[in-house]
Amino acid sequence: MTPANCPRCGGRLARDNDSGRCAPCQAAERVRLSAPPEVPATFWSHPPLRAALAERHLGRVIRAYRHHPYHGRAALPQAVVAGWLGITQAQLSRVENGPPMVHLDRLAHWAQLLHIPPSALWFSLPGSRTVATVRPVDLAPKALEEGGTTNRRQFHALAALAGLHASGCIDLLTSRATTPTSIGMDHVRYASTLVEEFRRADAQMGADALCDVAIHAHDRLSAWAAKASYSRSVGDALQSALAELAIQAAWLAIDANRRAEARPYLNEAIARARIADDSRVEVRALACMSLLLRQDRPSEAAQCAEAALRASAGWATPRLRTLLHLRAAHAHATLQDSLGYEREMTRVRRAFDGGEHEDDLPFITFVTAQEVTGIQGLSYLVLGRADRAAICFRSVTATPAGTHRRNQLYYTVQFARAANRQGDFESAAEAGLKALPEVGRVRSGRVSALLAEVRSDLAGAGTSLPRVREFIDAHDGTLA
Structure with a gap:
């Protein structure tokens, strides 16, 4: 029997409504593919969710989340939530049907992504311990939009933590009073300065x-750029700068x-680059997209690298071609395509021999001999050749x-x-112990997750080596 009210907003449903939700909520649902929705506080009091939280099993929490009546009669598909x-x-x-997850980094990240209230969790979120993980957009958004003094100070603290100065123009990100009604090249230069400082x-x-500072800076600048007026020439430069950001x-x-x-x-960056007819920015976005997709969608990762090579034909420097062929090589390795991997690595070596060039784009400064060797190691690792991977990584370090x-x-x-x-x-264990002090100085969630994987694998090996026990104890004391 069709319920009388929408479970999402409480609005009255039409008699012939068989979807379980009102029209506005169905419209809002169309954007659910990109990110989890904001849910009311009462969402978390649903009995199946409370039971899953009491079991301290995040997989079961996610399953209860997917089946919540708030989403309508049909549960959220696993593919959507996995995305x-x-x-x-x-x-x-x-994750939903296996043993409980133990990696704190992933537990915390997913809990924050789904907006699970900290009071309902059985572990502490990183944001409760360090300012570095506070999201500027969560610092009383209304006061932030109104130029609230406290929130402006908090954002300045985060910007200082990130080492950002942005030519003294950081107030553009926190106060509506300074939002320009028209945009000139000085504002474009400001956006470009932010990119360089990040x-x-x-x-x-x-x-x-x-990460959160950059996301807030991008969202804020994009918002005021959408409302301001500017000339055609400024518009192209602005699109490129916002794409870079x-x-x-x-x-x-x-x-x-x-x-x-x-x-x-990245999708936005590609669109902005095409509007500005800026192939250099489009190529950088495609290179980053290839990196993002290579783990879960290696075929698409290879296609992105090939598209970037086509878009840069005629002007790509040797170092840029090196990077793009490296992206393609790793994608082919992930696909277990050894021949494709070897073909791309031959192109990598040929391009790298071309050396540096005065037209090299700023973002490819990391493409060094060590990076080439490192990507070889990553490729050997996914190809199941751990011995050769270890040789590569040892050479880099x-x-x-x-x-x-x-x-x-x-x-x-x-x-x-x-x-x-x-x-x-x-x-x-020796390598893990060597990495631990640096993890505290260079804060990379990607690296922390990999190190947690090493710790878990070593513990699962059941070894009684003193050095292994030392690493596990040091890891748990430092990170967990």
């Missing part, structure tokens, strides 16, 4: 302290291990590059993964 969480439908099925800070400190926000979301949040920004601390840390943890797969538990 929010940045995993596949099969992985979500295992890039500089990211190379030194990782994404965890930067969207790419930077997407990359930081990837590195913060918040992959599901990245794709909308033996010759550290001081300007890319996060990359060094990332490949140190990857060496631990490769050594663990070889059964060399002692070397894996």
Whole structure:
């Protein structure tokens, strides 16, 4: 029997409504594919949800969430929710039906993504312990939009934590009073300055302290740009600058291990780049999209790299071609296509031999010999050749590059993964111990999740090696 009221908003349903929701709620539902909806506080008092939370099993919480009457008569499909969480439908099925998850990073990230009240959780969210994970958009949004003094100070504190100064123009992000009604090239230069400052800070400190600041900066600048007036010439430059800022926000979301949040920004960046007819920005967005997709959608990742190569034909520098062929090589390896991988790596070596060029784009400074070797290692790892992967990672970590601390840390943890797969538990623990101090300095959710995986695998191996026990204790004391 059709209920009399919409379970989502409480509005009266028409007699012939067989969907279980009113028309406005059905319209709102059309946007659910991109992110979890905001739900009322009463949502979490639903008995199946309360029972799942009491069991301390996040997989069962997610299943109860999907079947909540708030979403209508039909449950949310696993594929939709898996997309929010940045995993596949099969992985979500295992999460819902398997043993409880133990990795705190993933527990916390998914709980925040679904807006689960902290008071209902059996663990503490990182945001309750460190300002670096506070979301600026959650700092009393109404007061922030109205230029509230307290929230402006909080945002300034976060910007200072991120090392952002932005030529003294940071107030544009926090006060409606300074929002311009018309945009000139000085505002475009401001947006470009933000991109450069985020890039500089990211190379030194990782994404965890930067991601939310970048997302808020992008959303704020996009909002006032949508309402302001500007000339045609300024418009093209503005579209390119906002596309660059969207790419930077997407990359930081990837590195913060918040992959599901990245794709909308990359889609926006590609659209803005095409509006501005800026092939350089479009190529950067496609390169980042290839990185985002290579784990779960390697075929699409390879296509993005190939599309970027086509779009940059005629002007790509050797280093840019190196990066794009590296993206394609890793995608082919993930597809278990050894021939495709070897073909792309041959192109990588040929392009890399071309050396640096004065026209190299700023974002490819990380494409060094160490990065080429590191991607080889990642490819060997997914191809099941852990011995060769370990050799690559050992080579990268033996010759550290001081300007890319996060990359060094990332490949140190990857060496631990490769050594663990070889059964060399002692070397894996040594690498993990070496990485732990840096994890506190370079905050990267992606790296923290990988290190938690190493810890879990070493504990599951059942080894009694003292060095392994030392790493597990140090990891739990430092991160968990």
